[in-house]
Amino acid sequence: xxxxxxFDTLGLDPGASVQEVEAAYRRLCDDFDARIGRVTSLxxxxxxxxxRAELEAARAAAIQVAGxxxxxxxxxxxxxxxWDVLGLQAGASPxxxxxxxxxxxxxxxxxxxxxxxxxxxxRCLEARAExxxxxxxxxxxxxxxxxxxxxxPSGYETQMAPAAFEARxxxxxxxxxxxxIEIVTDPAPVPxxxxxxxxxxxxxxxxxxxxxxxxxxxxxxxxxxxxxxxLVKRVLPLxxxxxxxxxxxxxxxxxxxxxxxxxxIEQRADVASQRVDQLQAASYAETEPEARHRAxxxxxQAQSRTNLASRLRxxxxxxVFSSSALAEAYGRMELGAELAEAGEPDRAIAAYxxxxxxxxxxxxxxxxxxxxxxxxxxxxxxxxxxxxxxASAGLxxxxxxxxxxxxxEAGDRLLEEGNFAxxxxxxxxxxxxFRTALDEGRRILAEERERxxxxxRNAPPEEEAEQLASNGSPPETNxxxxxxxxxxxxVSPGERADVKLVAIPAGAFLYGCNGLVEQDCADSxxxxxxxxxxxxxxxxxxVRVSEYKHCVDAGVCAAPATGGGCNWENPGRGDHPVNxxxxxxxxxxxxxxxxxxxxxxxxEKAARxxxxxxxxxxxxxxxxEVAVMSEGGSGGCGRSSTAPVGxxxxxxxxxxxxxxxxxxxxxxxxxxxxxxxxxxxxxxSWQNGAGFMRSSHREGASPKLRHESVGLRCAExxxxxxxxxx
Numbered sequence: 001x002x003x004x005x006x007f008d009t010l011g012l013d014p015g016a017s018v019q020e021v022e023a024a025y026r027r028l029c030d031d032f033d034a035r036i037g038r039v040t041s042l043x044x045x046x047x048x049x050x051x052r053a054e055l056e057a058a059r060a061a062a063i064q065v066a067g068x069x070x071x072x073x074x075x076x077x078x079x080x081x082x083w084d085v086l087g088l089q090a091g092a093s094p095x096x097x098x099x100x101x102x103x104x105x106x107x108x109x110x111x112x113x114x115x116x117x118x119x120x121x122x123r124c125l126e127a128r129a130e131x132x133x134x135x136x137x138x139x140x141x142x143x144x145x146x147x148x149x150x151x152x153p154s155g156y157e158t159q160m161a162p163a164a165f166e167a168r169x170x171x172x173x174x175x176x177x178x179x180x181i182e183i184v185t186d187p188a189p190v191p192x193x194x195x196x197x198x199x200x201x202x203x204x205x206x207x208x209x210x211x212x213x214x215x216x217x218x219x220x221x222x223x224x225x226x227x228x229x230x231l232v233k234r235v236l237p238l239x240x241x242x243x244x245x246x247x248x249x250x251x252x253x254x255x256x257x258x259x260x261x262x263x264x265i266e267q268r269a270d271v272a273s274q275r276v277d278q279l280q281a282a283s284y285a286e287t288e289p290e291a292r293h294r295a296x297x298x299x300x301q302a303q304s305r306t307n308l309a310s311r312l313r314x315x316x317x318x319x320v321f322s323s324s325a326l327a328e329a330y331g332r333m334e335l336g337a338e339l340a341e342a343g344e345p346d347r348a349i350a351a352y353x354x355x356x357x358x359x360x361x362x363x364x365x366x367x368x369x370x371x372x373x374x375x376x377x378x379x380x381x382x383x384x385x386x387x388x389x390x391a392s393a394g395l396x397x398x399x400x401x402x403x404x405x406x407x408x409e410a411g412d413r414l415l416e417e418g419n420f421a422x423x424x425x426x427x428x429x430x431x432x433x434f435r436t437a438l439d440e441g442r443r444i445l446a447e448e449r450e451r452x453x454x455x456x457r458n459a460p461p462e463e464e465a466e467q468l469a470s471n472g473s474p475p476e477t478n479x480x481x482x483x484x485x486x487x488x489x490x491v492s493p494g495e496r497a498d499v500k501l502v503a504i505p506a507g508a509f510l511y512g513c514n515g516l517v518e519q520d521c522a523d524s525x526x527x528x529x530x531x532x533x534x535x536x537x538x539x540x541x542x543v544r545v546s547e548y549k550h551c552v553d554a555g556v557c558a559a560p561a562t563g564g565g566c567n568w569e570n571p572g573r574g575d576h577p578v579n580x581x582x583x584x585x586x587x588x589x590x591x592x593x594x595x596x597x598x599x600x601x602x603x604e605k606a607a608r609x610x611x612x613x614x615x616x617x618x619x620x621x622x623x624x625e626v627a628v629m630s631e632g633g634s635g636g637c638g639r640s641s642t643a644p645v646g647x648x649x650x651x652x653x654x655x656x657x658x659x660x661x662x663x664x665x666x667x668x669x670x671x672x673x674x675x676x677x678x679x680x681x682x683x684x685s686w687q688n689g690a691g692f693m694r695s696s697h698r699e700g701a702s703p704k705l706r707h708e709s710v711g712l713r714c715a716e717x718x719x720x721x722x723x724x725x726x
Contacts, residue, residue, distance in 0.1 A: 003065055009058035018063055019084065025059040082134035094139060101135040244345045247352035251333055254359035261366050262321055269313045272306035291673055297512065297526045304377075312373050319418030320365050329358030368420035375427040376415070379408055382434035388510060388530045389441045389611055400440065404433030442611050446618075449609070449654050501716065502606075502655050506535040509605045510612035513696045518614050524673075525696045528612065531601055536717030538598055538606045541645040541658045542577035542666065543712050548589055556592045558585050565641055565708030575644035577664045577711040583679050583703035586667040590714035598715035600670040600680045600698060607661070607683070608695035609654030615693055616653035616660040622693035626651035627662030628686045629693060636686040643686070661693040662686060664711030672700030685709035 007014050010024045032052045036045055083090045086100045108128050115121040279302050283295035320326070336351035386401065407430035414423035511531035513521035521527075545567050551557035560568040566580035567573040581589075590596050598606070607616050617626050624637035626648055631637060646658040653660045665681040672678035678700040684692035687709045691697070701710070 003061060006058040006061035006065075009054060010062055012062065014065075016062065021059060021062040022084075025055065028055055082137040085130055085134040086138055088138070092138070097135065097138045101131065101139075104131050241345045241349075244340055244349055244352075247349045247356070248336065248340070251329075251336070251352045251355045251359065254356055254363065255329070255333065258321075258326070258359055258362055258366075261363065262316070265309075265313050265316055269306070269309040272302065272309045275302045276306050288671070288673075294526055294673065297529055300529065301527050308373060308377060312370060315369055315373075315415060315418070315420075316366060319420075320362060320369065323362070323365075325358045326362050329355045329362065332358065365420060368424065372411070372415060372420045372424045372427060375424055375431060376408075376411060379404070379411075379427050379431035379434055382431055382438055383408070385612065386434055386438045386441060388508065389438065389445070395441050395444065398437060398440070400433045400437035404430045404437065406430075407433060445609075445611050445654075500540045501537040502540050502657060503537050504533075504535065504602070504606050504655060506533065506718075507610065508532045509608070509610040511601055511604055511696075513694075514612045514614065518694065518696070520691055520694075522697065524698060524700075528696075531605075533601055533605050534718035536598070536602055536715055538602065538657065538715040539595075539713040540656065541713065542664060543589065543714065544574065544645055545576055545578045546574040548578040548581075551589045551592045554592070557589050560585065561706045567642060573642075576642045577645050577659070579642065579664050579708050579711045580706045581710065581712065582706050583667050583701075585706075586712035587669075589712070593714060595714035595716040597667055597669040597712065600668045600682055602715055603666065603668055603682045604695055606655055606657055607653050611654075613654075614695065616657070616695060617651050622661060622690040627684070627693050628659065629662045629684065630687055630689050639686070641686065659683070661695070662688075665699065665709055667710065667712045672698075674700045677703055679703050681710060 003014065007016065010016075010021060010028065012020060012024055016024075029052070032048055032055065036048045036052070080090070083092070086092075086097065086104065088096060088100055092100075105128070108124055108131065112121060112124045112128075115124055276299065279295060279299040283299055286295050332351045332355035336348045336355065339345075339348035339351060383401075383404065389395065390397070407426050411423045411426035411430060414420075414426060508530045510528050512526035512528040514528040548557065548560070552559050560566060560578060561580035562569050564580075567576045567578060568580060570576075587597055608614075613619055615622055615626070620626075622629060624631045628637055628639075628643040628648065634640070636642060642663050645663065648658070648662075651661060652658055660683055662684050663686055664683070665685045666683045668680045668682055670680040672680050681699045681701050682697070684694075684697060701707075
């Protein structure tokens with residue numbers, strides 16, 4: 001390599017000393033080694049390695065030139081190489097020389113022990129000899145400068161004995177040779193120096209020997225005495241295998257889930273039973289008929305939930321929690337723990353896997369049991385609904401009902417046997433048969449109702465027929481003619497009760513919110529149940545303004561409130577329902593015409609019939625096509641007021657009654673549970689949305705309320721026990 005390039009590679013100027021070359025070389029080597037170690041690019045690492053090799057060549061060339069320069073100048077110090085070998089500055093103290101010598105000897109011993117080839121060992125021994133020579137020269141340097149000499153300790157094992165460097169008064173030494181350092185032998189005995197002990201090396205050798213002995217012992221036990229080896233494995237605190245830990249954790253998790261499911265089933269049964277006890281006590285304490293009726297409805301629902309929870313607990317205790325599969329699972333888990341403790345992880349994992357399979361089957365059986373009982377509840381609800389419909393309409397059981405009963409019996413039999421997976425399809429089929437029968441019954445009733453309504457439309461009204469029979473001319477109708485309200489003919493007290501009445505037959509009907517078809521039942525609405533009502537008659541339409549005016553003119557009824565949305569004294573509202581009247585005014589009017597206000601049970605039966613429909617016209621959601629209501633933020637279907645009574649023929653009830661949903665809320669004789677004499681309002685108004693149009697919707701209001709959304713219709717006939725009219 002060119003000399004200029006060599007010095008440039010080392011970052012030095014030409015003519016640098018050997019020490020400067022070595023210092024620059026070591027610094028650059030450290031930098032290249034660090035770079036090669038941290039880069040990941042193979043291309044960059046190859047180039048760093050090439051630069052490292054070039055650095056070696058540059059060092060050799062620079063040292064050769066620096067050595068030649070020193071020799072040519074005649075300034076080479078014979079001790080320079082010795083100080084460099086020991087890594088010290090010239091003139092270092094004897095303590096520093098001895099310390100550096102001991103450190104270098106220990107390093108050479110380590111390198112010699114780890115040398116893999118004989119050639120490398122020879123290099124180490126040569127370096128050892130050079131270090132010994134350098135130490136002898138450097139240790140004697142201070143003595144030579146002071147004119148004294150002492151025999152340096154031979155060998156690297158010397159310790160720093162104080163006598164090695166003590167000055168004494170020697171005899172005048174002979175003239176030393178110019179090219180060598182004369183070593184004067186001290187006739188006094190040299191104190192014996194002990195070899196430096198190396199406790200770490202001895203401890204490492206001892207540990208290695210002990211490890212070899214343990215390995216040999218374990219190998220002998222493994223091959224000759226397996227039971228002894230298993231005993232050793234049990235005693236030694238070895239960590240468990242990951243597969244064993246995973247299998248044990250999975251089985252334990254499933255076991256806890258089974259325990260929690262059992263506790264949850266028991267708690268549900270207990271809570272349901274406590275709820276029944278509370279409702280029974282509340283039912284006995286009620287004195288008001290309506291409050292007691294509501295308590296009985298709530299009690300009936302709670303008893304149904306209690307029966308379901310108790311049935312689930314009974315079936316799971318008999319067929320799941322007491323099953324042999326669950327007992328086998330617990331036994332396998334105990335066996336797995338014993339095998340793991342005995343040091344047999346493979347067999348322990350197999351035991352835990354079997355336990356996990358049994359526990360998973362147990363949880364699946366619990367889900368199947370709960371699902372089967374849920375389907376059975378749906379089937380029973382559909383069957384009870386059909387029975388109620390058939391009782392009120394006189395329907396006979398058909399093939400669907402008979403097939404549903406057969407499927408229900410088969411499902412119950414499978415449940416008792418613990419075959420939950422097989423029971424679910426049978427119970428689901430039974431539910432489908434009952435629902436089919438229920439839909440068929442409703443269809444038959446709808447056809448009969450449509451036929452009856454068609455016959456009623458084709459027949460002349462009762463009032464018209466009577467007047468035609470008496471004088472041969474049609475009666476006057478209530479309405480506006482040319483902007484002037486028609487004047488009603490006077491009605492005798494004997495005839496007042498027969499005006500526009502519709503007969504409602506005796507029998508049971510679904511009273512309250514029908515959970516089968518309704519989704520937004522309010523808390524104030526009782527749960528749907530069959531209720532018996534005696535025969536009665538009720539007005540076909542709401543009481544008109546023109547009709548109520550006769551009572552006011554007779555001095556019996558007080559005039560309604562006026563202003564705002566009130567129809568009283570509002571021109572052109574004679575055919576609209578009278579509103580803005582209090583409960584006493586409504587009761588007084590019905591009494592004046594020989595009638596009374598209906599109970600809320602009578603009102604609801606007249607509104608929805610006996611088939612459990614949601615609205616008077618069926619189960620189709622309310623709209624302005626069938627009810628005078630608030631739709632799209634506009635009251636009265638865009639009128640911002642009521643509409644003439646009977647204006648929406650499509651919204652009639654099963655008995656042909658108009659405006660049983662919408663137009664105005666209607667007072668009933670029934671007391672509301674809120675107390676303070678509040679009365680029940682039914683039917684929704686022109687200011688309410690679709691949810692208020694449901695036939696089961698009810699509200700409570702003070703008897704003194706006079707509002708634009710409240711009116712009335714009257715009834716006559718049987719009076720039930722809850723009649724609270726004053």
